[in-house]
Amino acid sequence: MNLAAYFDYFILPILAVSVILVFIRLVKGPRVVDRVIALDLIITIGIGIITVFTIRSHQKVLLDVAIILALIAFLGTIAFSYYIEKQNND
């Protein structure tokens, strides 16, 4: 079994199953903070999937997308936590 088949039939299915498991938490999460960290984890796993796809397709420019996604995930979590902390529960 060569490395390309290993990436295709082992690594990528594991990452896909991981995204599905996190998506269950995103749907059912009892509070909004659970959904925020689930969304953050989905984007982080997406960076991993983009990396594996970069390796398999030999398209080096796709790593630029991963950089932007890392930035957006961080900014999104910071913005969510800022506004959750400032919200008025009255």
Place this chain on the structure above:
Amino acid sequence: MIDIILAILSTIGALAIFFASLGILRMPDFYLRLSVTVKAATLGVGLLLLCAAILFPDISVTTKAIAITFFLIITSPIAAHMIARAAYFTGTPLWKGTIIDELAGMYNKDTHTLESDPQEKKEDFTPETDQIADTEDETK
């Protein structure tokens, strides 16, 4: 030889990400979920990026992989700290098996600052008013 190293690194990375997603699904409350996911997902993505950096004989890919890994290691603890702080302020319950909540009564709810002196701790916390959940269903 390179193939074996790449297979080992990518397997460890993918399994770390898988355990992070199992943790966010199975852990009993928000704070445990947060502590599981941040570290394991950062390790997994870092190892996958290391695979890409080894595989491509190109300086630009290595630079980008190092940049993403460095950025994740810098930013994910900050994001986790901020979201956990916001969760504690908005009254997210702790798991019912939590033994001690050392932050109880230490946060000033008006100014959003942390009173760090344990002597000034307000001792008006009874099992009814603290943030530790009474049943499993509150945090599930």
